[in-house]
Amino acid sequence: MGTNESLLSVRDLVVKFNLRGQVLTAIRGASLDLYEGQTLAIVGESGSGKSVFTKSFLGMLDQNGWVDSGSILFEGVELSRYKSQEEWRAVRGKKIAMVFQDPMTALNPLKTIGKQIEEVLELHHGLKGLHAAKAAAEMLGRVGISDPEARAKQYPHEFSGGMRQRVVIAIAMACKPRILICDEPTTALDVTIQAQILDLIRALQKDFGFTTIYITHDLGVVANVADRVAVMYAGQIVEQGLVEEIFYDPRHPYTWALLSSLPQLGVKHEPLYAIKGTPPNLFKPIKGDAFAPRNPKALKIDFEEEPPEFFVSPTHSARTWLLDPQAPKLEPPAAIRALRAAYERSEA
Amino acid sequence: MSDWNESEPLLKLDGLRVEFGASKKKRFAAVKGASFEIMRGETFGLVGESGSGKTTIGRAIVRINEATSGRILYKGRQINGRISKELDREVVQKIQMIFQDPMASLNERAKVDYIVSEGLYNINGFSSEEERKAKVEKALLEVGLLPEFASRFPHEFSGGQRQRIGIARALIMEPELLVADEPISALDVSIRAQVLNLLAELQKRKGLTYLFIAHDLSVVRFITDRIAVIHKGDIVELAQTEELFRRPLHPYTKALLSAIPLPDPRLEKKKRIVIYDPSCHRYDERGPSWREAAPGHFVLADDRELAAYRDEIARADAAEGV
Numbered sequence: 034m035g036t037n038e039s040l041l042s043v044r045d046l047v048v049k050f051n052l053r054g055q056v057l058t059a060i061r062g063a064s065l066d067l068y069e070g071q072t073l074a075i076v077g078e079s080g081s082g083k084s085v086f087t088k089s090f091l092g093m094l095d096q097n098g099w100v101d102s103g104s105i106l107f108e109g110v111e112l113s114r115y116k117s118q119e120e121w122r123a124v125r126g127k128k129i130a131m132v133f134q135d136p137m138t139a140l141n142p143l144k145t146i147g148k149q150i151e152e153v154l155e156l157h158h159g160l161k162g163l164h165a166a167k168a169a170a171e172m173l174g175r176v177g178i179s180d181p182e183a184r185a186k187q188y189p190h191e192f193s194g195g196m197r198q199r200v201v202i203a204i205a206m207a208c209k210p211r212i213l214i215c216d217e218p219t220t221a222l223d224v225t226i227q228a229q230i231l232d233l234i235r236a237l238q239k240d241f242g243f244t245t246i247y248i249t250h251d252l253g254v255v256a257n258v259a260d261r262v263a264v265m266y267a268g269q270i271v272e273q274g275l276v277e278e279i280f281y282d283p284r285h286p287y288t289w290a291l292l293s294s295l296p297q298l299g300v301k302h303e304p305l306y307a308i309k310g311t312p313p314n315l316f317k318p319i320k321g322d323a324f325a326p327r328n329p330k331a332l333k334i335d336f337e338e339e340p341p342e343f344f345v346s347p348t349h350s351a352r353t354w355l356l357d358p359q360a361p362k363l364e365p366p367a368a369i370r371a372l373r374a375a376y377e378r379s380e381a
Numbered sequence: 382m383s384d385w386n387e388s389e390p391l392l393k394l395d396g397l398r399v400e401f402g403a404s405k406k407k408r409f410a411a412v413k414g415a416s417f418e419i420m421r422g423e424t425f426g427l428v429g430e431s432g433s434g435k436t437t438i439g440r441a442i443v444r445i446n447e448a449t450s451g452r453i454l455y456k457g458r459q460i461n462g463r464i465s466k467e468l469d470r471e472v473v474q475k476i477q478m479i480f481q482d483p484m485a486s487l488n489e490r491a492k493v494d495y496i497v498s499e500g501l502y503n504i505n506g507f508s509s510e511e512e513r514k515a516k517v518e519k520a521l522l523e524v525g526l527l528p529e530f531a532s533r534f535p536h537e538f539s540g541g542q543r544q545r546i547g548i549a550r551a552l553i554m555e556p557e558l559l560v561a562d563e564p565i566s567a568l569d570v571s572i573r574a575q576v577l578n579l580l581a582e583l584q585k586r587k588g589l590t591y592l593f594i595a596h597d598l599s600v601v602r603f604i605t606d607r608i609a610v611i612h613k614g615d616i617v618e619l620a621q622t623e624e625l626f627r628r629p630l631h632p633y634t635k636a637l638l639s640a641i642p643l644p645d646p647r648l649e650k651k652k653r654i655v656i657y658d659p660s661c662h663r664y665d666e667r668g669p670s671w672r673e674a675a676p677g678h679f680v681l682a683d684d685r686e687l688a689a690y691r692d693e694i695a696r697a698d699a700a701e702g703v
Contacts, residue, residue, distance in 0.1 A: 078569040178662045194431070223430035223596060224640040228654045250570050253599075253642020295644050296603035299639035304581065305603070307574035311539055323646035376647060 040244055041067040041090065041212065046103035046113075048082075048089055048268075057315050059085045060102070061268035061323075063340075067212070067244060074247040074255040074276075076291070077265035080312055083248045086265070087214050089113075091129055092121035108211075121345075126194035127157045130210035134217040136197035140189040146173070146200050147185030153207040172203040175240075177233055193252030199233065209241060216248045231257055252295060256280060261348075264288050267323035269314050281376045284351040286331075287324045287365050298368040306368065322353065330363060385456035390418035391590050392442065392558055393474075396451035399437050411437040413614040414451065416671060419558070424584065424591040426605035426622070428598060428637070434614040435594050439560045442592065443478045455558075474504055477551035481563035483543035487535040494531035497521065497550045506554070520553040524579060541572035548579065552587075562594045577604060599639045602626060610634045612657075616671075620678040628697050630680045630690040633657045662686070 041324040048060035056172070059082045067073055077083040083253055088094055090105055092115055105112040107124070115121055133139040141149055152168035160168055166185070173181035176199040189197060198218065205213060216232065217346055219227035231254065238245055256276065263273040264287065272285040283289055292298065293306035310327045313319055322328075325335035334354050343356035354360055386388040399412040408522060412434040419425045429435040440446040441461070442453060448461040458464075460472050476499075480486035487496055497517050500506070507513040518528040535543060544564065551559055561580065565573040581604065595601050601608060602622055610620040610633065618631040629635045636657035643649045662669070662683075669683045674690045682690060 078571055079458060208614055223643070224598070225430065225657070227642075228640045229656075232654075251642060252570075252644040253649065256644055256646040257642065257652070259646070269592075280644065280646050289572060292644060295599070296574075296577065297599045297644055299603050304578045305574040307578055308571035309575075311541070371573055372645060375645070378649060 038069045039066040040069045040107070040343060041065075042104075042106040043090075044104045044106075046086070046089065046105065047101040048085055048094065048098060049101045049334060050095070050098040052316075052373065055316050058101075059098070059268055059315060060089070061315075061319070063265075065263055065270060065273070067246065068261070069244055070238075070242060071260040072238070072245040072247065072258050073261045073263065074259035075263045075265060076249060076252065076255055078250060080315075081265040082268040083265045084216060086133075087216070087246060088247055091125045091213075091214070092118070093125070093131075109379050112359070122156075126153060126210070128203075128210055129206045129214065130205040130208065132198075132201055132205045132213065132215045132218050135221045136137065136194055136201050137221065139201050139218065140197060145186055145188055146192070149200075150185070150204050150207050152203055157208045169203075171209070172207050173200070175237070176200070176203040176206070178203075186318070189217070194222055197228065198222060198226075198230055202234065202237070203232075206241065210243055212244050214246045214248070217246070219222045219254060220249075227254075234258070245299075252292065253297075264291070266281040267319065268315060269323065269352065271324065271353070272351040274345070276345065277376075278349040282345070282349070282375045283365065283369060284345055284349075285324075285353045285358060286328045286355070288351075289369055290328075292372065293366045293368040295368075296345060298372065306366065332360065385458075387421055389457060390454075391421040391423075391456060392419040392592070393454040393457075394418075394438070394442075395451060395454065397438065397441060397448055398450045399434070399441050399446055400449040404510070410443070410449075415616050416451075417609050417616065417619055418534070419590060419592060421557070421590055422584075422588055423607065424605045426589070426595055426601040426608040427592060427611060428596065428601050428608055429611035430596055430637075433611045434586070435596075435611050436562055438611070439478065439562050439592060439594050442558075443476055446474070454670075460501075470504055474500075474506070474554045475556050476558045476560065477554050477556040477575045479544075479547050479551055479559060479561040479564045482567045483540055483547050484546055484567065487543055489535055491534075492531065493533055493535070493546055494519075494548060496535070497531070499551060499554055500554045514531055514639070516553055517549075520549040523552055523583065524549045539572075540568050541575055544568060544576055544578070548576075552583070558590045558592065560592045560594070563596070564593075565600065566595065566597060572607070573600075580604070598637060610637065616679060617681045618679065624675075624678055625689055628694060630674055630693065631682075632661055 043065045045064055046060050046163045047062055049059045063086060075083045076351045082240050089100055100113045134344050147166060147169045150172055151165040154168055156163045156320055170181040170185050173185055178184050179200055192200060219230050249255060259276045262276050262279040266287045272288050290308045294308060296305060299305040312318055313323050321337050324334040325331040331353055340352045340354045342350050344350045355363055393459055394415050394417050398410055400408050400410045400616045403406045415438055427435045427438060437446055441448050452459050453461045455472060492594060494517055497520055498513055501513060507516060508519060510554040517531055519528060526545050565576050568576060584591060593605055605622050608622050608625050609616050618634045629638050636655045637657040664683055669681045672680060672682050672687050674680050676685060677695050680690060
């Protein structure tokens, strides 16, 4: 699937925000490669920085935020140097587009659906009048809306949640972007609708050949869509790898904890594994491994020194001292071992 | 008091119907006739998608929404419609609710101390200020919060802590039945497990009964003893949790189960989603009714469907060698 070409390459990205005179470091040196045609899922809890991270590829950071250091290379262009909205407009929406979480608020309630797609076509491709209307209706048909010409004349409130999300996807797709970023695209939807939207995005990806980034906290969605997974915690990518490597052979204690706390992997009438405490305060500098205070089996060095990126395979890496050759051997928790055993049985 | 005994259901819904809309023309039935029983100490799951009427049922039980017809019985006594003052007071105390969004369900301008004891004020549930303070302290400790949090405001807490405050304010009333409406869906993954564990532990310690309303079947499977599935105001199926997962009968239940996200790429990529098409039923003018397809396993079906479901069960049993 896809090539080994890196379409988007992020190196040591640091993003900061100024909040009432205090500086918050939202992204603390994250590196990532996005490969052509693949689907990458970025997993993390709220506040882990997953949304801020992807917004920095689009020049969509809030006014009080900035890229402090590091590089974002897209098609050979250094995006982190972009200053003006003019520069960003050549990328945002046109080459990198975004599907937002809540289809109830992402659309303008005062304009028809058709008009909202036409606006994008006009802005980026100069299409006008009938040409734009025709292209808009075609796009609506592509995302599975029946009778698109008539539906294009309707307003958002005349569509259900799932249908609205299809419209939002049609708007994002209108300019045939190279990268589609989906920020929790199904969180606000019912499970049966959720599955249909994921199938739609997959089908469109096949037809149009774009590359997808999913931002989500739902590991079920990740398992469904992802080729590669990046796990974020406290502004860092703590583990990344192929989807099978992350689910069947995770190495970072945070990934272990995240998987173990899922009710799907729990044993009924027994307490579920729960991660204690809350994520660290990003206003203050973090010493050592950011997850250490919540990790009951943290090593001494976890509190003192930040772990480097260790490679498990050419595609799989994690920032944890457990992977240091001198570290004690630690068995992953029971839920992880069970997941792996089920996988090995099915492979055998 | 009453002649209710433990072998009878703690809560019973009998043909509950809830309609909204002022004029006759615009009337809309959110719940079209729900019947089920919840036994004491049980965790009963009510599962459905948005707009199915699951929340309306919960709200009708705590009497936020008025029942249009049908009966809600608590310990054998009807609690909807006109009821005596004493019974009203008892129900206010004994049936409590936990809400979905802890960011929206706490009064931002009140301190935790007041938020947690508000219910007590309403029922004159204390005789002295010391007693009230002691009760607040106990409730906070029970949900894993520190007593000194009482003097703080909600904005000083994280989502998980706020949900704990929401649980404390229900617990302080010493309820028997807790209606938990999507209590963890607004929380982060790592916090969900903490709150689920807390609910399970409180149940064990206090013998609580839960009506757990949710859309996420994986959570419901983990925590409940029995599940009722609701679709567009109709309860379509009800069974023991594992029975429902092992052999779902109603096509809507099958669709819902097929769509559950699985944290396992191998299974998830093989997953086949069943889509529910209500026109598959072809009911005659009498329509379906509430039938028992196997002991304790109820389904909304007509005669023809019921026969097919029983057949399905018999074949499944034979295949498993029962």
